[in-house]
Amino acid sequence: MNNGAIGVFDSGVGGLTTVKELVKLLPNENIVYLGDTARVPYGTKSTDTIAKYARQDIAFLLKRDVKMILVACGTISSAMMHEPIFENVMIPHSGVVLPTAEAACKATKNKKIGVLGTSATVKSQSFANAIKAIDPEIEVTAKACPMFVPLVENGYTDRNCVVTKLIAEEYLDIMKKNDVDTLILGCTHFPHLHDVIQDIMGDGVKLISSGAELAKFAADALKKDNAFCDRQTEGKRELFCTDSVELFTETAATFLGKDNHAQIAKCTLKT
Ligand code: DGL
Numbered sequence: 001m002n003n004g005a006i007g008v009f010d011s012g013v014g015g016l017t018t019v020k021e022l023v024k025l026l027p028n029e030n031i032v033y034l035g036d037t038a039r040v041p042y043g044t045k046s047t048d049t050i051a052k053y054a055r056q057d058i059a060f061l062l063k064r065d066v067k068m069i070l071v072a073c074g075t076i077s078s079a080m081m082h083e084p085i086f087e088n089v090m091i092p093h094s095g096v097v098l099p100t101a102e103a104a105c106k107a108t109k110n111k112k113i114g115v116l117g118t119s120a121t122v123k124s125q126s127f128a129n130a131i132k133a134i135d136p137e138i139e140v141t142a143k144a145c146p147m148f149v150p151l152v153e154n155g156y157t158d159r160n161c162v163v164t165k166l167i168a169e170e171y172l173d174i175m176k177k178n179d180v181d182t183l184i185l186g187c188t189h190f191p192h193l194h195d196v197i198q199d200i201m202g203d204g205v206k207l208i209s210s211g212a213e214l215a216k217f218a219a220d221a222l223k224k225d226n227a228f229c230d231r232q233t234e235g236k237r238e239l240f241c242t243d244s245v246e247l248f249t250e251t252a253a254t255f256l257g258k259d260n261h262a263q264i265a266k267c268t269l270k271t
Contacts (some may be wrong), residue, residue, distance in 0.1 A: 002227040004067030005030035005238075006218065009057045012153055013248070015072030016190035016255040017211030019237070023256070025219045026228070030235040032064045036252070038242035041149045043075040043118025043187065050076055050120060051083035056269045058085060060240070070218055071095040074186040074210050075118045076128035092221060096210035099217035100184055101130035107140065108183045109205045114180035115142040116171065117187050118149065127186050132185060141178040143172045145190070150187040155254065159195035167269075168193065172200050183205045192255065221242035237262040242269060 006026075008018050019033055027119045034057055035044075036201050042050050054076045061069055067231055077095025104113050115127040122144040131138050141267050147167050151157070175183060183201060185191050188211040198207060223229050229235070237240045239262045241248040249264050256257070258263065 001230045002067045003030075003229045003231065004065050005032045007032050007061035007064065007066030007069040008072050009034040009061060009069070010073040010188055011035070011042040011075065012037050012149075012189070013189060013255060014152065017188050017191045017209060018070055018072035018201060018215045018254060021212040021215030022218065022236070022255055025215060026222070026235075028206065028231045028233065028235050029229055031237045032066060032196060033237070034060055034267070035241045035245070036131045036240070036246055038176040040153060040164070041118065042241070043074065043120045043149060044146060045080045045120065047083055047124075049064055051085050051173040053184055054079065054085040056271060058089065060267065060269055062089070063085045067091060068222065070214055072188050072214055074121045074188060077119040078117070081124065081126050083248050092225070094214065094221070096139040096186070096188065096214045096216055097126045097130050099213040100186065100208060100210040101127055101134060104182050104184050104208050105131060105134045105138065107149060107208060110176060110179065110181045111135070111138045112182075113138055113140050114178070114183040114188045115140060116145050116148075116183065116190055117142065119144040120144050121186055121216045128152040138218070141162060141174060141180055143174055147187050148193060149187065152192045153251070156249065157196070159191045160198055161196070162195065164196050166199075168200055171223070172197065175201065180205065182208060184208045184210065186210050187250045211254055234261065239264045240267040
């Protein structure tokens with residue numbers, strides 16, 4: 001048993017897809033979330049910069065009695081395959097890449113998987129490498145979708161939004177041409193565009209949310225380690241952002257629901 005909180009972080013609001021799934025799976029656990037909204041996007045930055053920011057994010061969470069840290073960001077999870085960011089961190093931690101690659105390999109029938117991510121994620125080939133390590137016969141098509149992140153951060157997520165649809169059609173064209181039957185939403189912002197993407201790809205294509213896969217992985221890991229809390233009431237959800245609380249509160253309400261009971265505060269990271 002461990003009553004520490006689950007620490008989750010992302011460059012912005014994307015990691016709330018992990019929080020949403022965690023709340024569903026483990027309602028009694030305390031969660032501390034950090035969204036580095038002042039510096040989002042990370043996905044257009046260099047590996048060095050992403051790693052530097054990620055270490056500051058981790059240092060913030062470590063001060064808050066967390067029992068585990070989840071990197072709810074495809075970009076940071078990809079960068080950490082090249083740059084260590086968890087040096088001297090003694091608690092369990094995971095990124096999205098491996099749990100998501102495993103789920104996609106299980107889901108594909110025609111062995112054609114697509115990966116949507118930020119520029120940094122696609123450049124790193126993290127998902128492709130993880131998939132190939134599981135099954136070298138799987139064909140991987142990866143596409144960077146940098147314009148998806150600002151669309152999500154600004155709430156342009158409705159399936160009827162003309163601008164979003166137009167951009168998504170352009171990005172997804174290659175996925176349709178290459179006949180993928182499984183599509184990884186390798187950036188945790190992208191599940192917020194689930195409906196737009198599913199409409200374009202059609203119901204025959206299975207979408208895999210990296211944020212949700214990470215939450216399932218965390219629940220399994222806590223179970224294996226016998227590290228669930230012993231609380232019998234709903235856990236506390238503390239959400240921190242590094243920019244406007246007002247904006248973050250609005251977005252959090254869209255993503256987690258209006259009655260999400262979360263406490264939201266602005267924080268400053270030690271740089
Ligand atoms: N949520 C981040 C990810 O999963 C992307 C946003 C960014 O570019 O910072 O890659």
